[in-house]
Amino acid sequence: MTGRRRAATGGVDLGVTAAGIRFPNPVLVASGTFGYGLDYTGIFDPGRLGGIIVKGTTLAPRAGNPAPRLCETPAGLLNAVGLENPGVEAVIAHHLPALAPLGLPVLVNIAGENEAEYEKLAERLTGQPGVRALEVNLSCPNVRKGGMAFGTDPAAVERLTRRLRKRTNLPLFVKLSPNVTDVVEIARAAEAGGADGLSLVNTLLGMAIEVETGRPALGNVTGGLSGPAIRPVAVRMVYQVAQAVKVPILGSGGISTSSDALEFLMAGASLVAVGTALFADPLSPLKIIAGLEEFCRDRGIRRVDRLTGVALPGRGGVAEACRG
Amino acid sequence: MTGRRRAATGGVDLGVTAAGIRFPNPVLVASGTFGYGLDYTGIFDPGRLGGIIVKGTTLAPRAGNPAPRLCETPAGLLNAVGLENPGVEAVIAHHLPALAPLGLPVLVNIAGENEAEYEKLAERLTGQPGVRALEVNLSCPNVRKGGMAFGTDPAAVERLTRRLRKRTNLPLFVKLSPNVTDVVEIARAAEAGGADGLSLVNTLLGMAIEVETGRPALGNVTGGLSGPAIRPVAVRMVYQVAQAVKVPILGSGGISTSSDALEFLMAGASLVAVGTALFADPLSPLKIIAGLEEFCRDRGIRRVDRLTGVALPGRGGVAEACRG
Amino acid sequence: MAAVIREAAALGPGLRAVWLEAPEAAQAAVPGQFVMVEGGPRRITRRPFSVSGIDREQGLIRLLVRVVGPASAWVGGLSPGQPVGLHGPLGRGFTLPPAGACAWVVGGGVGTAPLLFLAAELRRAGGAVWAALGGRTADEVVGADELKRSGAGVAVATEDGSAGERGLVTTLVERRLAGGGPPPATVYACGPRGMLVAVARRALEAGLRCQVSVEERMACGVGACAGCTWPDGRLAPDLALRRLASSREAPGEGGGGGPLRVCRDGPCFEVVRA
Amino acid sequence: MAAVIREAAALGPGLRAVWLEAPEAAQAAVPGQFVMVEGGPRRITRRPFSVSGIDREQGLIRLLVRVVGPASAWVGGLSPGQPVGLHGPLGRGFTLPPAGACAWVVGGGVGTAPLLFLAAELRRAGGAVWAALGGRTADEVVGADELKRSGAGVAVATEDGSAGERGLVTTLVERRLAGGGPPPATVYACGPRGMLVAVARRALEAGLRCQVSVEERMACGVGACAGCTWPDGRLAPDLALRRLASSREAPGEGGGGGPLRVCRDGPCFEVVRA
Ligand SMILES: Cc1cc2nc3c(=O)[nH]c(=O)nc-3n(C[C@H](O)[C@H](O)[C@H](O)COP(=O)(O)OP(=O)(O)OC[C@H]3O[C@@H](n4cnc5c(N)ncnc54)[C@H](O)[C@@H]3O)c2cc1C
Numbered sequence A, B: 001m002t003g004r005r006r007a008a009t010g011g012v013d014l015g016v017t018a019a020g021i022r023f024p025n026p027v028l029v030a031s032g033t034f035g036y037g038l039d040y041t042g043i044f045d046p047g048r049l050g051g052i053i054v055k056g057t058t059l060a061p062r063a064g065n066p067a068p069r070l071c072e073t074p075a076g077l078l079n080a081v082g083l084e085n086p087g088v089e090a091v092i093a094h095h096l097p098a099l100a101p102l103g104l105p106v107l108v109n110i111a112g113e114n115e116a117e118y119e120k121l122a123e124r125l126t127g128q129p130g131v132r133a134l135e136v137n138l139s140c141p142n143v144r145k146g147g148m149a150f151g152t153d154p155a156a157v158e159r160l161t162r163r164l165r166k167r168t169n170l171p172l173f174v175k176l177s178p179n180v181t182d183v184v185e186i187a188r189a190a191e192a193g194g195a196d197g198l199s200l201v202n203t204l205l206g207m208a209i210e211v212e213t214g215r216p217a218l219g220n221v222t223g224g225l226s227g228p229a230i231r232p233v234a235v236r237m238v239y240q241v242a243q244a245v246k247v248p249i250l251g252s253g254g255i256s257t258s259s260d261a262l263e264f265l266m267a268g269a270s271l272v273a274v275g276t277a278l279f280a281d282p283l284s285p286l287k288i289i290a291g292l293e294e295f296c297r298d299r300g301i302r303r304v305d306r307l308t309g310v311a312l313p314g315r316g317g318v319a320e321a322c323r324g
Numbered sequence C, D: 001m002a003a004v005i006r007e008a009a010a011l012g013p014g015l016r017a018v019w020l021e022a023p024e025a026a027q028a029a030v031p032g033q034f035v036m037v038e039g040g041p042r043r044i045t046r047r048p049f050s051v052s053g054i055d056r057e058q059g060l061i062r063l064l065v066r067v068v069g070p071a072s073a074w075v076g077g078l079s080p081g082q083p084v085g086l087h088g089p090l091g092r093g094f095t096l097p098p099a100g101a102c103a104w105v106v107g108g109g110v111g112t113a114p115l116l117f118l119a120a121e122l123r124r125a126g127g128a129v130w131a132a133l134g135g136r137t138a139d140e141v142v143g144a145d146e147l148k149r150s151g152a153g154v155a156v157a158t159e160d161g162s163a164g165e166r167g168l169v170t171t172l173v174e175r176r177l178a179g180g181g182p183p184p185a186t187v188y189a190c191g192p193r194g195m196l197v198a199v200a201r202r203a204l205e206a207g208l209r210c211q212v213s214v215e216e217r218m219a220c221g222v223g224a225c226a227g228c229t230w231p232d233g234r235l236a237p238d239l240a241l242r243r244l245a246s247s248r249e250a251p252g253e254g255g256g257g258g259p260l261r262v263c264r265d266g267p268c269f270e271v272v273r274a
């Protein structure tokens, strides 16, 4: 009743329920940019986030790609980490238990080289304390096998989602690649396969060349482009997908301010994830949460979830969210 | 002989021959950002460019999309002009004759709603004074019919290119869309159809939302994203395509400095086009030309065309261009 | 292509007057023209700002900058000595009435900027000028003192009544029309679109000529990108924009047909009934 | 999370000393640690800079900034009073020898930055410090005067002979080793990778311990992004990096296994034979 009462007296309810999970606010941190949730603890309390999506996790430990793995571009960041991670057993043994006391929804991002690996990961993570959902990474551009290769073929996406659906009762957020001709087709395939939500977008495949030497700037040659540079592409994809599916969308791609987060919500996302912006300012997720609250408060919008999709065709814009 | 002599005494030969056309230098201006070639005349002499790619031209005049047509994003620009142009007859009657005295290679960018329209445009422009090549726009994201719809289907690209090949003896630069899962497949299709060169990339499909109102920021809802934001994606596509085709590549996408232009050349482009950077500084194409010359001069590279592709696998980087 | 800031001062909250050394622009500019100004390290397109005054002898132009976002904040924040990328003057300015003729200028907010330059030129030619200035609050009313000093008659209206009378500039114009004094040769207006529509309707109803300066987002400012086009050429369903005669036709305009581009065909237009 | 510039001064062409008000960092920092600093409006990731000195009383830390690109140009160009986003101190610093022990510090270019802080702490603890400093030219040699003032012995080598003797710092180290004086408890080195390899090889051959501070591109600086990993954990084919004991293990490190991240497992490492 507290929530209700606060709303009635002018407070803003930032809580969002999506895929059956209650998130204290809609601002999560994106996979691969927040480690296993505790690296930023010296800087801010991660318990204030809406949820945590941990690093892409594979069955076996992975050392990842050779250095350099990072290269900044205009308003963007190329990374070619290559899914470095300690493997699912270490994650279960060390990282998830350390994260559990926060009491936040934790989504584990999983990546396999083939369907069987994805299935094993899903099974292994099911029932682990603290794990509230799986984010199925079908879109990592930085690995040879699996990753993006799955995510660009609708039939493969549907089949894999369907198989995972049978192996776990955890909600599945299928994470889509923006490197496709028609993201809507892939989104529909994931939904048809039984996805409980969709995450979009992962990084755009890009590269940079060091002109002094005439050599690729990244050890892996190509990398994934993230950051504000890709935001217009990401917002467009959320907007398109939101018109085609019923499941909730977790939007990401260049969110650095509350205004950016609002673009995603208005385009149809229920939740957002902040990634690269952590590197410009580790406090940005907290500033975004505060900014969302302020935006709603200033306009008399009682619940942030009323903003989802207001920019879609046939919807009423911000005015719609202010009513009632 | 003058060129040779200059080279031998330390001068740099900026000239590039591609698709049988001699360009005085490799820096062109991109279609849609330089009108019909004379709008910037009060600011600089367009005769100093490597060539001019004029606006997307259609058979009938087009009024284009409703305002607003522009929206700036981080290091990027969304546009939804929608191929506003006076139609091919006005272009032939007024614009091409005005441009002819410059003596520069002029490429006319053509866009049709169907194959027959592309064919008529090609026939009509063949033999017009000053027109040295056609840039076949299969990638405009801002029109309902034609444009990008063609450019995302390899079979359609090959068929259309083949048909155009029969209608004109003008070199054909097929302009590809970056909004595809596999740009290499499309590039190969264009080459198989008889393209003399490939232009890449056009804009990425994006959108922005005005959060104050909760409405799309562009009159056309979605638009094409250009500018430095997209450069890593464009460089990656040039690098991929250069490994798959033999025809020369005209690279574009966020080139604002000579270092940016060098990235494209090293990734495999023979020519580059500057678009959005004109809006930050109309003199940027001239600064880029000067910067390329300086880069070569400082390293004893005698001909700028030696830089093409040096970053590709198996090639020798800048050191290769310095030799001989 | 780059100008140096000579002087920059606050005119009010969020409003800055910036004088730039731009001798060629200062020589060439006519009232109603604008310049495209670099928007700082976070912006990749230049922004249009009207020339709001010139000092031909010193080779200076003045911009009045209302801070509304990143580019205007950056331009407004420049200090003397700093260089700034710029090109112009661009576009078609207002056409001036015969020397000595009377004119009205109607400005909403920072829309008054080009009208200050216009009024100065009209006064120089010995014409009588009456100005109606508006804004939501007193802080938004621009140029009243400057106009008064130039000898123009000035009336002010604000939506909250914090300066002049409470209401819209349209009311001022209407009252002046009803007053029966000598009619102006032309009514010039610049400001929010709704204001332009209201003022132009009244002027046309009263049989007066009306010229407006309109706004659209711009990228090139020179007619090259078609970003600033108003495809329908309408100010309102009943009001069309007509190109003004320009002393310098841009090269390659091909006869001036086709949809209206604000940067090249405008930003100043004559308003006519559609 | 934001610090204010207290003082900024040129130390030479393209080299700036920047003092920042960061009381917590000044309290907590140990030599070899770094801070992540905002890179200005054109950059979206923070950049690592070593703490090169502290003033605990006034709560200040000093950065020495070599201008090599947009972020370092921006940080180096900040003026007193300006705020700058920053987090840290981060990473594992050098481990200090027993109080009073003798140490050598070997710095290449701006790599001397963390060694200045280290040398100051060593001197404070009563240890003897000998420094070998190098650079391509005199302009690149950093910190010689400061080290001399602190009472350290200082030798300098430049590639072009414009300061000290012509040659590489390695030559200085070799000669000192050959000289037969009292061996240091540890050789500390920071600078270009080639230099680190050469110095570490010599030190290990001589049976000395060697700690180095290495560089890698960073995004988070806290171990969260895996951007700064050296997957092979090697300084050279024959030289491995070993984590130093740290007083503060970062939470969630899960036992410190896995590939080496420069930001969290380093930037200071012990060099051991592979
Ligand atoms: C011909 C013309 C003359 C102008 N003269 C002046 C003047 O004298 N003084 C003044 O303060 N302002 C003037 N403006 C408006 C000025 O260009 C915008 O305020 C400025 O571009 C905003 O940029 P920003 O980055 O600060 O804000 P943004 O965050 O980009 O935008 C804030 C608002 O400005 C509008 N805007 C954005 N970009 C443009 C653009 N390229 N062109 C026009 N509007 C835009 C947007 O619609 C938005 O509502 C003029 C505009 C035009 C078209």
Ligand SMILES: Cc1cc2nc3c(=O)[nH]c(=O)nc-3n(C[C@H](O)[C@H](O)[C@H](O)COP(=O)(O)OP(=O)(O)OC[C@H]3O[C@@H](n4cnc5c(N)ncnc54)[C@H](O)[C@@H]3O)c2cc1C
Pocket (backbone or CB within 6 Å): D034, D039, D043, D046, D047, D048, D049, D050, D051, D052, D063, D064, D065, D066, D067, D068, D069, D070, D071, D072, D073, D110, D113, D114, D214, D215, D216, D217, D218, D219, D267
């Ligand atoms: C632990 C550590 C401590 C450092 N301490 C200092 C110091 O005390 N003083 C100092 O002047 N410099 C120091 N550096 C280097 C400094 O971080 C880079 O010079 C700076 O990031 C360059 O940024 P830029 O935008 O100016 O140049 P850019 O144009 O980005 O790059 C110029 C060069 O710097 C390198 N570089 C770019 N980004 C990074 C990054 N995120 N991390 C490391 N290197 C990068 C590139 O490889 C390139 O060769 C340190 C680096 C590390 C890793």
Ligand SMILES: Cc1cc2nc3c(=O)[nH]c(=O)nc-3n(C[C@H](O)[C@H](O)[C@H](O)COP(=O)(O)O)c2cc1C
Pocket (backbone or CB within 6 Å): A030, A031, A032, A033, A055, A056, A057, A077, A079, A081, A083, A109, A137, A140, A175, A201, A202, A203, A225, A226, A227, A228, A252, A253, A254, A255, A273, A274, A275, A276, A277, D225, D227
């Ligand atoms: C350094 C880095 C590592 C990433 N690792 C992963 C990963 O392991 N799994 C995944 O699904 N996405 C990964 N991503 C993608 C992000 O989760 C996010 O989808 C993307 O960066 C776009 O959001 P942003 O622009 O806010 O960063 C990574 C991104 C970055 C920058």
Ligand SMILES: Cc1cc2nc3c(=O)[nH]c(=O)nc-3n(C[C@H](O)[C@H](O)[C@H](O)COP(=O)(O)O)c2cc1C
Pocket (backbone or CB within 6 Å): B030, B031, B032, B033, B055, B056, B057, B077, B079, B081, B083, B109, B137, B140, B175, B201, B202, B203, B225, B226, B227, B228, B252, B253, B254, B255, B273, B274, B275, B276, B277, C225, C227
């Ligand atoms: C305002 C604008 C209009 C454009 N119009 C066209 C066009 O008519 N035909 C076309 O093929 N490309 C068009 N483009 C795409 C450019 O030619 C270029 O391929 C793209 O903008 C990427 O380059 P840039 O980042 O340097 O601008 C247009 C781009 C802009 C910004």
Ligand code: FES
Pocket (backbone or CB within 6 Å): C217, C218, C219, C220, C221, C222, C223, C224, C225, C226, C227, C228, C229, C261, C262, C263, C264
């Ligand atoms: S702004 Fe480019 S045509 Fe007007």
Ligand code: FES
Pocket (backbone or CB within 6 Å): D217, D218, D219, D220, D221, D222, D223, D224, D225, D226, D227, D228, D229, D261, D262, D263, D264
């Ligand atoms: S910089 Fe992110 S893990 Fe080291």
